[in-house]
Amino acid sequence: MPEAPPAIELRGVTKRFETRDGGGHTATRDMSFTVRQGEFVSVVGPTGCGKSTSLSLISGLAAAGDGAVLVQGSPVTGIPDRLGYMFQQDAVLPWRTVLDNVAAGPRYQGASKQAARDQAKDWVARVGLAGFERYYPHQLSGGMRKRVALAQTLINEPSILLMDEPFGALDVQTREHMQDLLLDLWSGTSAAVVFVTHDLTEAIALADTVVVMTAAPATVKDVVPVELERPRRVEEIRLEEAFLEVYRRVWDSLREEVEITRSRGAGRVA
Structure with a gap:
């Protein structure tokens, strides 16, 4: 039986954007990495290097200029089936209750109102919000809104899950709770x-593999396996020596790229 293709594959991808002055900006250059089905890959790199662009390419929201992007072995020509995407800013609709926000996905996919609400009620409970079904987003804390966004994303049972710094705006304790919840689900x-x-702590604690990007334009500098046992608890695993060894390797790879980015910024200020 032939081996199944990777769930996600980027092959030598270069992406350029036009700038307002008529020039161009190269976001990624000859970028290649793969993600197996069931694998959790974290992507780290200096600010502005093009990490989020990789998600746009995988999701079909942006097209590669050169190279190839494949999902389930097929070239990406639009938004792939069964793809979930959590952005930095949640997509919770302010005029809908928690329950109706979570039920929106199944409704769009053709489920009846009752079936969608039944499914949503289960997911609301799974993210720890039972009892808050009738609340509106403005009545929730930031962490609770993120729980709603996570339920919105996972209720559709995506086979590909893209996450762009979804917990970055949360305080440390809430972020760790969300990381553990994500791992559990x-x-x-x-x-x-x-x-x-x-x-970096988040990247390593969650992932099977950490992909380290270079300073812009982004390309893959290192691929670091995270051979830590699952299940994991973020607040516990970060104290283990095996975790610290991975952290040191990732930071050693990333440090030079961060300095390059900083020096470019200093040059522009000067």
């Missing part, structure tokens, strides 16, 4: 995850 699926973050 993801562990019961076979979804392939690409998680972009600036937080």
Whole structure:
């Protein structure tokens, strides 16, 4: 039986954007990496290097200029089936209750109102918001809104899950709770995850593999395996020596790229 293709594959991808002055900006250059089905990959790199662009390419929201982007072995020509995307800013609709926000996905996919609400009620409970079904977003804390956004994303059972710094705006304790919740919910699926973050602790604690990007334009500098046992608890695993060894390797790879980005910024200020 032939081996199944990777869930996600980027092959030598270069992406350029036009700028307002008529010039061009190269966001990624000859970028290649793969994600297996059921694998959790974190992507780290210096600010502005093009990490989020990789998610746009995988999701079909942006097209590669050169190279190839494949999902489930097929070239990406639009938004792939069964793809979930969590952005930095949640997509919770302010005029809908928690329950109706979470039920929106199944409704769009053709489920009846009652079936969608039944499914949503289960997911609201799974993210720890039972009892808040009739609340509106303005009545929720930032962490609670993120729980709603997570339920909105996972209720559709995505086989590809893209996450762009989804917990970056939360305080440290709330962020760790959300990280543990994500791991708990993801562990019961076979979804392939690409998680972009600036937080190395978050990247390592969540992932099977950490992809380190260079300073812009982004290309892959290092691919670091995270061979830490699952299930994990973020607040516990970050104190283990094996975790610290991975952290040192990732930071050693990333440090030079951060300095390059800083020096470019200093040059522009000067």
